Amino acid sequence: MVISTKRTAYAAFLAATTMFAALTAHADGISGDVIKIGIMNDQSGPYADNAGPGAVAAARLAIEDAGGTVNGKKIEIVVADDQNKPDVGVAAALKWVDEEGVDAIFGGSASSIALAIQDIMKERKKPYMLVATAASALTDSACSPMATQWVQDTYALPKATVKSLLGQGLDTWYFLTVDYTFGKAWQADTTKFIEQGGGKVLGSVLHPLNSTDFSSYLLQAQASGAKVVAFANSGSDFANAMKQAQEFGLSEGGQKLAPLGLFINQTHGIGLQILQNVRLTTPFYWDRTDETRAFAKRFQAVYNDRIPNEAQAATYSAVNHYLKAIAAAGTDEGVAVMAKMKETPVNDFEMKDVKIRADGQVMRPLYAVRIKSPDESKYPYDYYEITETVAAEDAWRPVSESSCDLLKSQ
Structure with a gap:
């Protein structure tokens, strides 16, 4: 009985140690050895030109500028067409974060979809970047510690x-x-x-x-x-x-x-x-400064000779800042990354020393x-x-x- 009890205790100790090690590895490194980014928006309907495939092109430019990796770990993009339907968008988001290991979602979805996904990402403690959605409630009554608003709102x-x-x-x-x-x-x-x-x-x-x-x-x-x-x-x-x-x-x-x-x-x-x-x-x-013009030229080269609109430029900025935050935090764990994103001013071709407020609002002019x-x-x-x-x-x-x-x- 004593031996059995000791063995049971030792087994429990090993299990706890293993679990702690796994949690520590996740907190201090990259889960699944890959940084997986989800781009969700209307890819084919009435709002497809607002973000759509152009947002994917902009995200790829940000990944290219990061060298395709962060801290030696590969960056992958997955894309979902939410079709402006809340049930489609929510189902895709749940599958991504619960089954496919997506670390963050960059959404240009209709507000009804964004409000639902913001709740999901808050519960899962994963970053959600709003890059075309405009409902002001997203940073007001429905604000989340895991969400940031990059472009515009109805206020x-x-x-x-x-x-x-x-x-x-x-x-x-x-x-x-x-x-x-x-x-x-x-x-x-x-x-x-x-x-x-x-x-x-x-x-x-x-x-x-x-x-x-x-x-x-x-x-x-x-x-x-x-x-x-x-x-x-x-x-x-x-x-x-x-x-x-x-x-x-x-x-x-x-x-x-x-x-x-x-x-x-x-x-x-x-x-x-x-x-x-x-x-x-x-x-x-796009024509405001030399830097915005240079980015527009790069974007034209990869996206049908079209200049970037507001949401597509913001997608680049959001992905770029997110990847910098992972590098600085040394992990893709959501809470740590979000803290680093808010701690670090946004600096890129369109924004200079822009802070992210506690409600998630990117305080850009x-x-x-x-x-x-x-x-x-x-x-x-x-x-x-x-x-x-x-x-x-x-x-x-x-x-x-x-x-x-x-x-x-x-």
Whole structure:
């Protein structure tokens, strides 16, 4: 009995030692001997041009710049098309992190998908980088210690746009809004800025995702008599709505068409003839500096001669910063990597000494721009005139307005 007890105790000791060694090896090294990155977004639907295959190309450039390895361990990319469907996106994320050893997800998904995946990554203690999703709740009421927001949100982008238009006396608004989380959040955040500035919202109409016929919605906007028609949508929805708004003569009738968020690939697709003199706010413009132009040239060489948009540039930055954090932490363990990411300022071709706030917000400046006319544009993709640099502190939701517990606890 004594011998048996001793053997049992010794076996338990060995098991505990083995388990501790395994945990230590994981904490101090690279799990599975590979760093596995998941890129999830709409690869083929209405938002495919927002991030899509271009985000994958940008991630590959970041991996190339890291030499293809971190601390001697290979970097791999896996890609999922979430099809703008929450069940598809959630299933892919669960399979990745629970079965396939994916260490981090870089998502450009619809807000409804992102909110669900953010919860999954928080529970699994794995980093989640938002590189195209815009719902402001992701760094506010739904904030997570494992998530970071790299591009834009429905709070920051309309803030400067509304201020500019109200300053021109354009104080009555009508919304054309996509009928899901992102669109409704965008309308709600923008309405607050309009009312704070003394403006008034005369009405709104919701349209389904991936619509092709906006005639009835535009007629309602036209009949409202609002000075500004704001588009709280994106992707092909925005492109179709803008083109049809011109056909219905909204601009000719004196109404200002205001995109609340616009990627440069959409500007390219719609054309300067339609969009000339439109004002918007953007986190990135490829032609801003020598470094952004150099990156754009590299991106063009690997992605169908197209320049990077805001989400694609941010994907590079997020992957680059993540890989640097793994190298510095000496591990791909999520909590340690996230701590290193927030501890280290972001420095790359588009951002300099940019900090990541406790709520996950990458505190980058934004740029107020005017879209040029066809006559002003002198070379391909020469589309924007930067009229103002908006400091991060003036762009993003201030701590005083946040409901994120991660900020309140500081």
